[in-house]
Amino acid sequence: VSKLRYSGSISLDGFAAGPDQSPEHPLGVGGRALHTWMKDLDAAQSGSSRLLEEDDTGVGALIMGRNMFGGGPGPWGEDPWQGWWGPNPPFHLPVFVLTHHPRPPLSCEGGTTFTFVTDGLEAARAQAEEAAGGQHVDICGGATVAKQYLAAGLLDEILLHLVPIFLGAGVRLFDDQAFATISLAQVFVVEAPGVTHLKYRVLR
């Protein structure tokens, strides 16, 4: 069965990004430290590396927010604005972009296609599931998007990369009172250098 999944790094104080996000600081001030653990992946067959390989198996489509595609006050709407990602984006999958601005689909080199969905979370999930053909759909960046799916009861799995840092401010991943009605099961925990990977399943 196709699952809708979110994975993302989070600081010990619960932030998925630091404060004052900008093109210069896409993860906010201090937010780059959320991804430091990834540098060690090539060096050794660490727990992280095996985990992430397994986790990438069977992803058929992605969902992202407009900011992740390339939002802000850029030349949105003026073809051929291709977002932040350039002519050959690193996704190589169908990507569904949540936005309020209708736009024709955009096909890029390397197999990435961006489809712009203006009719909400559920529609984007349905379209992505169909494109995924039975494989999983991952929310690719955008804690804000993940929160919306979780609050709407449309998220199946959460994989957190818990990083032992404090950001002090920024974008909290879990700050919605509506989450209090959601039950989770702990699926697995993997300790690795500078990070702990925690997988949870949302119970219906």
Next chain:
Amino acid sequence: VSKLRYSGSISLDGFAAGPDQSPEHPLGVGGRALHTWMKDLDAAQSGSSRLLEEDDTGVGALIMGRNMFGGGPGPWGEDPWQGWWGPNPPFHLPVFVLTHHPRPPLSCEGGTTFTFVTDGLEAARAQAEEAAGGQHVDICGGATVAKQYLAAGLLDEILLHLVPIFLGAGVRLFDDQAFATISLAQVFVVEAPGVTHLKYRVLR
């Protein structure tokens, strides 16, 4: 070397207690779910149980806040008010209570003594360390107290029991911008049924 340590349960959304704490709901509404994992400790020699036994080795004194001792609008100051804990408190150690209300020490059955410290965090730590005689000092309950010690740079270790629940509201353990200047090292992670134990050391 004696360390000042905090251990406490925390929800996935970062709360050490739910909202609306009261004598009826000492951990706030929904907060009892933070301690559900402890019920399984006797049943099996789980990772949690071994971990907690090790962690209890070498504790020589405790620090707690006034609310943990028995605060609120109770008969505080009217001897012989003995807090929430009755004549034989479960601590069996010297306990140092942070308060603004001076009061003579209180000796209870079973070896628990409460000493009331009115001159601040550092004084309480110093008195507790001396009483501990080289053993560790644990902050016993009171996320608010733990936060104050962490922000003041006086905390050495944090053991989190991360519980896969959302409380939605309540007392956040990590919500101080001052924490952003603090560096941590991940010491160990133990996965157990319904909880993940994460130990961090504060780096100087």
